[in-house]
Amino acid sequence: MFKVNDNYLKLPGSYLFSTIGKKVNAYSAAHPDKKIIRLGIGDVTQPLAPAIIDALHGAVDEMGKAETFHGYAPDLGYEFLRNAIAENDYKARGCDIAPDEIFVSDGAKCDCGNIQEIFSLDNKIAVCDPVYPVYVDSNVMAGRTGTYDPKSETWSDVIYMPCLAENGFAPELPKETPDLIYLCFPNNPTGATITKAQLQEWVDYANKVGAVILYDAAYEAYISEPDVPHSIYECEGARTCAIEFRSFSKNAGFTGVRLGFTVIPKDLKSGDVSLHALWARRHGTKYNGAPYIVQRAGEAVYSAAGKAQLKEQVAYYMNNAHYILNGLKEAGFTVSGGVNAPYIWLKAPNGMTSWEFFDYLLENVNVVGTPGSGFGPSGEHYFRLTAFGSYENTVEAVDRLKKIRL
Amino acid sequence: MFKVNDNYLKLPGSYLFSTIGKKVNAYSAAHPDKKIIRLGIGDVTQPLAPAIIDALHGAVDEMGKAETFHGYAPDLGYEFLRNAIAENDYKARGCDIAPDEIFVSDGAKCDCGNIQEIFSLDNKIAVCDPVYPVYVDSNVMAGRTGTYDPKSETWSDVIYMPCLAENGFAPELPKETPDLIYLCFPNNPTGATITKAQLQEWVDYANKVGAVILYDAAYEAYISEPDVPHSIYECEGARTCAIEFRSFSKNAGFTGVRLGFTVIPKDLKSGDVSLHALWARRHGTKYNGAPYIVQRAGEAVYSAAGKAQLKEQVAYYMNNAHYILNGLKEAGFTVSGGVNAPYIWLKAPNGMTSWEFFDYLLENVNVVGTPGSGFGPSGEHYFRLTAFGSYENTVEAVDRLKKIRL
Structure with missing residues (x-):
């Protein structure tokens, strides 16, 4: 009788991004009129360069x-x-x-x-x-x-x-x-x-x-x-x-x-x-x-040609990163990253846990990020935002984040 | 101090197809004038279909x-x-x-x-x-x-x-x-x-x-x-x-x-x-x-369109398979396969081992196949030919094989 690799059964829960997906889909189904901006997953959005x-x-x-x-x-x-x-x-x-x-x-x-x-x-x-x-x-x-x-x-x-x-x-x-x-x-x-x-x-x-x-x-x-x-x-x-x-x-x-x-x-x-x-x-x-x-x-x-075009593409995303970083700093958040990387690491305000802040942002300003605790225990109380969205969406997301009063 | 996965060290010798590659390259270098026909590896040769x-x-x-x-x-x-x-x-x-x-x-x-x-x-x-x-x-x-x-x-x-x-x-x-x-x-x-x-x-x-x-x-x-x-x-x-x-x-x-x-x-x-x-x-x-x-x-x-074009492509290779199968049968070889598969399984004549027959064919008729013993002990004395070559090369290879007198 065949047996499975038991080690697989030790893996806790489901994959971080599928949990996020489920939460977003549930919110979206309940509030079809809301425009959700996703600054969560690390997927790119710009098309491939002409070269x-x-x-x-x-x-x-x-x-x-x-x-x-x-x-x-x-x-x-x-x-x-x-x-x-x-x-x-x-x-x-x-x-x-x-x-x-x-x-x-x-x-x-x-x-x-x-x-x-x-x-x-x-x-x-x-x-x-x-x-x-x-x-x-x-x-x-x-x-x-x-x-x-x-x-x-x-x-x-x-x-x-x-x-x-x-x-x-x-x-x-x-x-x-x-x-x-x-x-x-x-x-x-x-x-x-x-x-x-x-x-x-x-x-x-x-x-x-x-x-x-x-x-x-x-x-x-x-x-x-x-x-x-x-x-x-x-x-x-x-x-x-x-x-x-x-x-x-x-x-x-x-x-x-x-x-x-x-x-x-x-x-x-x-x-x-x-x-x-x-x-x-x-x-x-x-x-x-x-x-x-x-x-x-x-x-x-x-x-x-490829190098020149991709330099622009990276600059586009890093412009987003700077916009998020500076916008959130101005708004009084504790933020880091975003200088040598397309990720901004944000401290959840008022002692909120990562998932509490995730839910808060999803429900109140319709912005999706990634709970830091999903990356390990020391990520608790942190939150990851990525610079891979469009510039327009990034600006709108930051504007919404600036308005929250906790 | 890190250690490697010892199981890898148990693997005998090198991969079958690299050994074949080395033998063919050595022969080719020594006899640059000879046209070698490869009916060995299972790689296709026809271009992708238009669809x-x-x-x-x-x-x-x-x-x-x-x-x-x-x-x-x-x-x-x-x-x-x-x-x-x-x-x-x-x-x-x-x-x-x-x-x-x-x-x-x-x-x-x-x-x-x-x-x-x-x-x-x-x-x-x-x-x-x-x-x-x-x-x-x-x-x-x-x-x-x-x-x-x-x-x-x-x-x-x-x-x-x-x-x-x-x-x-x-x-x-x-x-x-x-x-x-x-x-x-x-x-x-x-x-x-x-x-x-x-x-x-x-x-x-x-x-x-x-x-x-x-x-x-x-x-x-x-x-x-x-x-x-x-x-x-x-x-x-x-x-x-x-x-x-x-x-x-x-x-x-x-x-x-x-x-x-x-x-x-x-x-x-x-x-x-x-x-x-x-x-x-x-x-x-x-x-x-x-x-x-x-x-x-x-x-x-x-x-x-894709189905129609690929039906033709498979028919092209199977035409090769039938040509090899029937040609070698006519020449008195013991052969099987080639009816529901692009592979022809050939018994090496006169009790030759798979690698002896490989060397014989490479040196005498410049045709490359795959030694059956490379696929396991019960493959010994057998030899695999594939139908994935061009029709012209397949015909020429079979003509050469028909001429050998062992």
């Missing part, structure tokens, strides 16, 4: 002719894309990453979720708190997190690194030594980031204790300050301790196009076993490549 | 305008695609499958590789021998297969079901009871298939012993005989014991486009835990959907 549309059309035409048709893609991704990534995202920033250390995939979420698979089940993970739920949930499913305490909303075998106003939302080195350290900067959900010097401390620490840093740099395109690293490989020694995840979702609006990549330097080893070889084996066995047309679209992100 | 190209262009245009831009796709896939699948692949064949039992993905390889994750690690798998390597390798990586015996090339905790000429390349019910049974019909690599009555026996058996059948129907479009089932849900009782994997790779040439789906009926349960819910949780946590433009391309597969 990307052109590349897609061109690649589609290629697929329609026998001479230029493309079947299965190479395991690691097409060279034209890996070369463009190595050149623009790494070499141009002084990082020593070769094209064959880059694994093209259908997105950072899949890679962040799957990466734990190449590690031993008794490895201990450390995560920021609050945190992107995928890091923890994928380890729960694998059976690496121990037991869940519903009261504290924490797992017994996970090391939590609180990110609070007191530490500038930057984690401190953990007291207990982890094997795998998930870091995401610029951060989802807090919008905070760390300097190159701070990241160098993490790299030195990981090399010292023999840990691997799983570095999620999905939001690097939003960095505006000079001393913030775009890649962990800007730090010395990262080649022996860090895996980096990148996405095209937020810098190029690919949430519905699906493209990302993972970098595993060949120097990253456990004894003589290279993590690069293990991930290559996983890629070859359980994955079949990103679509050719999508990889051509990814290449266009690095073209001169 | 699909039109759908792709249309969807790309939508992505370029804010009003019709699509971000993150719904977790299970777009309704327009799931409705088309439910209607055409299931309802039209009398199968009771609802759109919300269909999970759209980026391909059957990923789903076949990932599905084992929702089952307990102590579940025992049964596989046909020979078999598509992904089923076994993904279970090795998870730690479900015991120890490897290099002599017999088998795993201690896997139940092998030999598929040989004696049983018409159809597996017999195993003596030891499995928890998970991988079946693939029409079969890769043998090209054999089973009748609806035979498949009904498997469904009855699985329901009796409490096993789940993981049914890979990636090649169903190639079925030409009337009593061969296109879906396992044509069998009574399959809703309580079977998961089905489908692909757009071979019926619509999507190997480089990436689209597939998995069906998990809501009646498939372990106690009160539904496998549908577990897979939905995995999908939601570790996957982010197939691209919108690709899902629109998938929808076009079911349009009137």
